[in-house]
Amino acid sequence: MSSTAGAPAWGADDAVTHLYAAHYRSLVRLAALLLRDTAAAEEVVQDAFVAMHAAWRRLADPDKALAYLRRSVVNGSRSALRHRSVVERHPPVPPPHAASAEHGAMVALEHAEVMAALRRLPQRQREVLVLRYYADLSEAGIADALDISRGAVKSHASRGMAALRESLEAAS
Amino acid sequence: MTTPIHPDDDPLAARLRAALASEADMVHPSDDGLSNIRDGIAQEQRPWWRHPGVLAVAAAAVIGLAAGGLAVALGGDDGGNVVAGPTTSEEPTTASPSPSETTTEATDPPTTREDVFVYYAMDDGDLGPRLYREEHSVVAEGGAGQGALAVREMLAEPATDPDYTSLWPSGTELLDYSVSGDTATVDLSGFVQVGSEAELAAVQQLVYTVTANDKPVSRVKLLVDGATPTSGIADWSSPVKRASMLDVQGLVWLLTPTQDATVGSPVEITGFGTAFEGTVSWEVRKDGSDTVVEEGFAQAGANGDFAEFSDTVDLPPGTYEIRAFESSAEDGRPLHVDSKTFTVE
Numbered sequence: 108m109s110s111t112a113g114a115p116a117w118g119a120d121d122a123v124t125h126l127y128a129a130h131y132r133s134l135v136r137l138a139a140l141l142l143r144d145t146a147a148a149e150e151v152v153q154d155a156f157v158a159m160h161a162a163w164r165r166l167a168d169p170d171k172a173l174a175y176l177r178r179s180v181v182n183g184s185r186s187a188l189r190h191r192s193v194v195e196r197h198p199p200v201p202p203p204h205a206a207s208a209e210h211g212a213m214v215a216l217e218h219a220e221v222m223a224a225l226r227r228l229p230q231r232q233r234e235v236l237v238l239r240y241y242a243d244l245s246e247a248g249i250a251d252a253l254d255i256s257r258g259a260v261k262s263h264a265s266r267g268m269a270a271l272r273e274s275l276e277a278a279s
Numbered sequence: 280m281t282t283p284i285h286p287d288d289d290p291l292a293a294r295l296r297a298a299l300a301s302e303a304d305m306v307h308p309s310d311d312g313l314s315n316i317r318d319g320i321a322q323e324q325r326p327w328w329r330h331p332g333v334l335a336v337a338a339a340a341v342i343g344l345a346a347g348g349l350a351v352a353l354g355g356d357d358g359g360n361v362v363a364g365p366t367t368s369e370e371p372t373t374a375s376p377s378p379s380e381t382t383t384e385a386t387d388p389p390t391t392r393e394d395v396f397v398y399y400a401m402d403d404g405d406l407g408p409r410l411y412r413e414e415h416s417v418v419a420e421g422g423a424g425q426g427a428l429a430v431r432e433m434l435a436e437p438a439t440d441p442d443y444t445s446l447w448p449s450g451t452e453l454l455d456y457s458v459s460g461d462t463a464t465v466d467l468s469g470f471v472q473v474g475s476e477a478e479l480a481a482v483q484q485l486v487y488t489v490t491a492n493d494k495p496v497s498r499v500k501l502l503v504d505g506a507t508p509t510s511g512i513a514d515w516s517s518p519v520k521r522a523s524m525l526d527v528q529g530l531v532w533l534l535t536p537t538q539d540a541t542v543g544s545p546v547e548i549t550g551f552g553t554a555f556e557g558t559v560s561w562e563v564r565k566d567g568s569d570t571v572v573e574e575g576f577a578q579a580g581a582n583g584d585f586a587e588f589s590d591t592v593d594l595p596p597g598t599y600e601i602r603a604f605e606s607s608a609e610d611g612r613p614l615h616v617d618s619k620t621f622t623v624e
Contacts, residue, residue: 135312140303153316154319229450232437
């Protein structure tokens with residue numbers, strides 16, 4: 108486990124190896140939720156690890172390094188979104204996922220509907236909701252990841268949820 | 280994956296949580312992540328100017344160079360597997376690097392901030408949608424200029440003041456931004472419902488935002504997905520200048536206190552506007568109450584001229600709403616109201 112307490116004095120390479128094992132997958136999933144593109148998400152997360160390696164001398168702490176990785180992933184996802192070409196902005200609805208067999212297509216449909224509504228939100232609101240409801244970050248954690256105030260987190264979250272509710276009610 | 284129980288979740292939050300978890304479960308990273316990262320770290324040994332522009336990458340590369348002596352001593356080279364293995368693990372924490380201390384500061388997270396002016400709109404009540412200005416601190420990335428940063432902010436971020444809104448549809452993105460002479464060409468991914476009053480106001484929202492931040496620019500050539508957008512009421516094939524403030528701007532702006540600000544007493548009231556005989560009225564209420572606890576007047580511009588106004592008010596600690604407006608010369612009712620909620624410590 109990469110817990111802080113009693114963390115060995117890792118070098119930058121150890122930090123990369125350990126944090127990769129513990130968090131690579133969830134960070135890629137976070138970026139994929141922001142980007143809808145697994146390959147691009149992996150690239151963003153890999154870049155974040157490279158930057159973290161360079162910053163390790165100052166970070167020197169797994170928790171700080173994880174926070175740094177999250178910030179880099181959010182920033183990198185934003186840049187990637189901006190550079191994405193026009194045609195890719197409206198990709199097709201993803202196919203229902205395999206695990207949904209026993210729940211029936213209704214569950215997949217419900218998820219697709221919620222995700223579609225989420226994607227219609229302004230970027231910042233979307234980021235706040237993904238960090239809160241996927242990454243399970245606290246308000247302070249979200250504020251840190253997005254480099255905004257806690258008040259702004261609150262207001263983006265409440266506006267985002269209100270817009271989501273409205274959008275889903277309008278659709279049903 | 281076990282989903283923790285979240286008793287505070289309302290049904291919508293639970294739906295969102297489930298949808299995100301299910302979407303995330305569909306994402307399966309490939310196996311070469313770690314080796315790609317190690318390649319990337321090795322590449323950091325290259326001179327910083329060969330990296331694509333981002334500040335953070337450049338900063339990271341400086342560190343790469345600083346640590347490079349050690350890596351080379353360990354037998355690494357540009358293509359070599361410099362970082363593999365535990366032998367280098369003591370390098371960052373124990374080795375005291377010979378290059379200057381500046382390397383320790385060069386590793387801040389990839390954020391540099393710029394202040395930009397962003398225009399939003401609010402329905403005046405009497406005059407339709409009018410423009411209001413906010414100052415936002417934004418993350419400067421990729422060498423984008425002030426104008427592009429401000430337009431992105433305008434499209435992606437809500438106003439701080441909940442009474443203000445962007446006239447551009449949410450999800451509209453900035454595709455391209457370039458400046459030639461006094462003209463900025465701005466390519467957006469979407470346009471407003473054409474033929475409406477909102478169309479003219481939205482274009483002016485964009486023009487005001489661009490020209491407030493990009494000083495040499497006085498005209499904006501609007502493109503939507505690379506082409507001149509069709510319109511019911513205007514021709515956007517030529518660059519657009521700012522319309523007169525009197526025609527498009529909010530007539531009374533409250534600039535301070537800003538929305539949701541926490542301030543000390545006496546509170547500085549400042550604004551910008553025009554009013555009959557230059558007289559702007561202001562009123563302070565306890566937040567959520569209808570009782571005015573303080574009121575006063577300030578001198579703004581008159582006869583269609585806009586000018587700054589200011590006043591101060593002493594307030595005990597608490598949360599308040601302030602409104603600034605022109606009192607109707609006919610019946611005294613408030614016109615062109617701008618309001619902010621703020622807290623006195």
